[in-house]
Amino acid sequence: EAPRAAVSPQNGAVPGERAKRDENVKRGNWGNQIEFVLTSVGYAVGLGNVWRFPYLCYRNGGGAFMFPYFIMLVFCGIPLFFMELSFGQFASQGCLGVWRVSPMFKGVGYGMMVVSTYIGIYYNVVICIAFYYFFVSMTRVLPWTYCSNPWNTPDCAGVLDGNGNGSAAVNLTRILNATQKRTSPSEEYWRKYVLNLSDDIGNLGEVRLPLLGCLGVSWVVVFLCLIKGVKSSGKVVYFTATFPYVVLTILFVRGITLEGAVTGITYYLTPQWDRILDAKVWGDAASQIFYSLGCAWGGLITMASYNKFHNNCYRDSIIISITNCATSVYAGFVIFSILGFMANHLGVDVSKVADHGPGLAFVAYPEALTLLPISPLWSILFFFMLILLGLGTQFCLLETLVTAIVDEVGNEWIIRRKTFVTLGVAVAGFLLGVPLTTQAGIYWLLLMDNYAASFSLVVISCIMCVAIMYIYGHRNYFKDIEMMLGFPPPIFFQICWRFISPAIIFFILVFTVIQYRPISYNDYVYPTWAISIGFLMALSSVICIPIYAIYKVCRSEGDTLLQRLKNATKASKDWGPALAEHRSGRYAAAFSPSSECPVEVQPLHPEKARSEAAAAPPLQGSNGSAHSQDSRL
Secondary structure, rough: OOOOOOOOOOOOOOOOOOOOOOOOOOOOOOOOOOHHHHHHHHHOOOHHHHHHHHHHHHHHHHHHHHHHHHHHHHHHHHHHHHHHHHHHHOOOOOOOOOHOOOOOHHHHHHHHHHHHHHHHHHHHHHHHHHHHHHHOEEEEEEEEOOOOOOOOOOEEEEOOOOOHHHHHHHHHHHHHHHHHEEOOOHHHHHHHHHOOOOOOOOOOOOOOOOOHHHHHHHHHHHHHHHOOHHHHHHHHHHHOOOOHHHHHHHHHHHOOOOOHHHHHHHHHHHHHHHHHHHHHHHHHHHHHHHHHOOOOOHHHHHOOOOOOOOOOHHHHHHHHHHHHHHHHHHHHHHHHHHHHHHHHHHHOOOHHHOOHOOOOOOOHHHHHOOOOOOOOHHHHHHHHHHHHHHHHHHHHHHHHHHHHHHHHHHHHHHHHHHHHHHHHHHHHHHHHHHHEEEEEEHHHHHHHHHHHHOOHHHHHHHHHHOOOOOOOOHHHHHHHHHHHHOOOOOOOHHHHHHHHHHHHHHHHHHHHHOOOOOOOOOOOOOOOOHHHHHHHHHHHHHHHHHHHHHHHHHHHHOOOHHHHHHHHOOOOOOOOOOOHHHHHHHHHHHOOOOOOOOOOOOOOOHHHHHHHHHHHHHOOOOOOOOOOHHHHO
C-alpha cells in the first residue's frame, strides 16, 4: 500500500520531499503558479494595449466606449480565456495534441499554428524597430527633435524650431491653416531615415541594415529566454511582465504633471452616450477584447498545458483578463496626458495629434517626448517598455510553435533536443522577417497585421467553441472540468460557452465583413495584387480546417459517410488527462495505470477512493490522498 500523503496541488511536491519535482516529468511544468500567471499576463498585454486601445476609446465616444468594452469582456473575453486555459491544462498538450478530443477538428490546431507563425514573424519586426529607437535615444539630443538633418524636407516644421514657445505656437497655427502640408521632424525621421520608405509595396529597395541588426538582436533575445522552454522563460517573465508597469507609472506621473494633460485626458474619457447605439462601437469593443486577450492564437492552450493538473485555471483566467483590460485603460492615461500637453503647446486640438498603431508609437509619442526636459530619458523608458511588452507576447508565440512540433512528434529523441527545435524556429522566423526590414517593409508589416490575423482568428475561435460544446458535448466537458478543478464551471460560464460567446464571435465576424475597407497607409492605397496576397494569408490558416477534416473522414473506418463522420469526431482513445494518476472515472478503464508507475495516484474524491480501496486490488494505488480543496477558493 502506498503511503498516505496529502499532495498539495500547488507544487506537486510530497511533504517530506525536499525538492519540488515536476508532476509531468516528460514535458515539465511551470516552476510555480506565479510564473504561469505572469507569462499569461505578458502574453495578453502587448503593444495593442498601448497603441490601439486608447485610440479606439477616444474615437468611439470616450468613456462611453468602456461600457460595451467591459460587457464584451464579461460575456466573451473571460469565458473564451477560461475555455482555452482549461482545454490545454486538462490534456497537457499543445494546440495540436488537444484535438484528440475530436480528431476531425485538428485542422483548428494547424490553423492556430499558421496564425502564430504570421504574427510571430511581423511582431518581432515591430520589436526590432523599438530596439532601434531605444538605441538611438541614447544621445544628448533626440535625432527627431529639429529639422536641420540631411533627411529633412522644406515642409518640415519642428515644435522646437521657433524662438519662443508663444511665437512658435502662433507660427505653427498659421502654418497649419495656410498649408496642410506641415510634417513633423519625427515623421520625417520615421519615413525618410528609419524606414527610408519606398513609393510602392512592390518596390522593395534595399534592406535597412540597422533594422536587420536589431531584428537579429530581438530574435537572439527571444531564443535565449526560451532556451530551456518554460523553465527559462518562466524566470524571465518576473522582469518582462512586471517592469512595463513600473515604466507606465513613471510616464503616468510625468504625464499628468504637465500643462494641458487634463485636456488630453478629458478627450480620452469624456463620454458621448449617443455613440452607444452605434453598431460600430460594439463591433470595435468586441474585436479589441478578442484580439487583445490572444484567443485562438494557440498560445493560451500551450501555456496552460504546462500547468499542474489540479491548478485552478478558473481563478487565473479572471485575474489575467481583468489585468489585461485594466492595463489598456491605464495606458490610455499615459498616452493622452502627453498628447494633451503637446496639443496645448502647439495650440491645436488634441484630435490633430492623436494617432494609433506604429504612427503613435514611432511618430506622435516620440515627438511629444522632445518637448520634455531630459527627453532622451523618457524616450529610452518608453521604448524599453514597448520592447518588454512585445517580448512577453513573442515568447508565447514561439513556444506555441515549438510545443506543437515537439508534442506532435512526441518521441524521446525530439524532447531531448527541444532546444534545437527552438533554434530552428527562431532562425526561420528571422529569415522570414528579413523582407519586412526592406524599404517597403512597413507596407508588408501592415498587410500582415490587417489580414493574416484578423477574421481568420474569429473563424478559428467560433469553430473551436462549436467543436467542444456541441461535437464533444458540453456535459462531457463540464465533467472534465469538475474532475480537474473539483467543481463544475459556474452556470454563467456554461451559458456563455454554449450560446452567448459563439453568438458574439459570429457578430464580430459579420461586423468585420460589413466594415471591411481595403487597407491603406497614410495616403498610399494598396494595389489589388497586394490585397489578394492579404486574403490568401487570411485563408491559409482557415483552409487548414476543412482540408484536415476531409482527410480525417477519408481515413476513418466505416462503410457509410455518416459512420465515418461519427468515427472522425469521436474522442480518440488517448484523449484525457496525460498522467495515469489523474485518469479516474470514465478515463480509468481506457488507461489502466501500471504498477511501475513512479508517480503517486491522486483520486479526486478521497472519500469515494477509500471506500473503493477495500474492493480494488492494491495495484490501483488508492492511497486516499486528499486533493486539497484549494481550487474552491
